[in-house]
Amino acid sequence: MASMVKSFAVIVFLSLISKGYCACLDKINILTARSGREIKGQPEWNVTVTNNCPCTQKLIKLTCQGFQTVEPVSPAILSKDGDTCLLINGKELPAGSSVYFSYAWDPPIIFWPKDSVGVGC
Numbered sequence: 431m432a433s434m435v436k437s438f439a440v441i442v443f444l445s446l447i448s449k450g451y452c453a454c455l456d457k458i459n460i461l462t463a464r465s466g467r468e469i470k471g472q473p474e475w476n477v478t479v480t481n482n483c484p485c486t487q488k489l490i491k492l493t494c495q496g497f498q499t500v501e502p503v504s505p506a507i508l509s510k511d512g513d514t515c516l517l518i519n520g521k522e523l524p525a526g527s528s529v530y531f532s533y534a535w536d537p538p539i540i541f542w543p544k545d546s547v548g549v550g551c
């Protein structure tokens with residue numbers, strides 16, 4: 431019994447390590463640039479979210495407090511739930527790949543990576 435408890439503890443510990451390694455939120459880079467266009471009188475912003483982690487990430491969530499737009503953004507790309515936005519419906523974003531979307535509002539907001547889950551690392 432004691433050895434079972436021990437191996438369970440080891441498994442929990444290992445999964446914590448791999449989760450910590452995989453999360454790599456600091457390598458999910460978000461770039462916002464003015465597109466130069468105006469939509470319904472609001473400046474348009476192009477946002478690029480790049481996964482610079484060494485492995486695929488899924489369930490990527492961004493902090494998007496106060497996010498509003500007069501230009502529709504497909505919920506398949508970004509869906510807002512309170513102060514959190516889910517990227518590409520939580521689907522996998524391979525290492526080195528980017529997701530792009532544009533929105534129009536003044537002022538722009540700063541998106542921050544909030545959560546993600548590493549796949550296969």
Ligand SMILES: *[C@@H]1O[C@H](CO)[C@@H](O)[C@H](O)[C@H]1NC(C)=O
Pocket residue numbers: 463464465466476530532
């Ligand atoms: C902004 O995004 C739009 C739509 O994807 C694209 O046509 C345009 O070239 C982009 N502009 C800049 C400055 O990146």
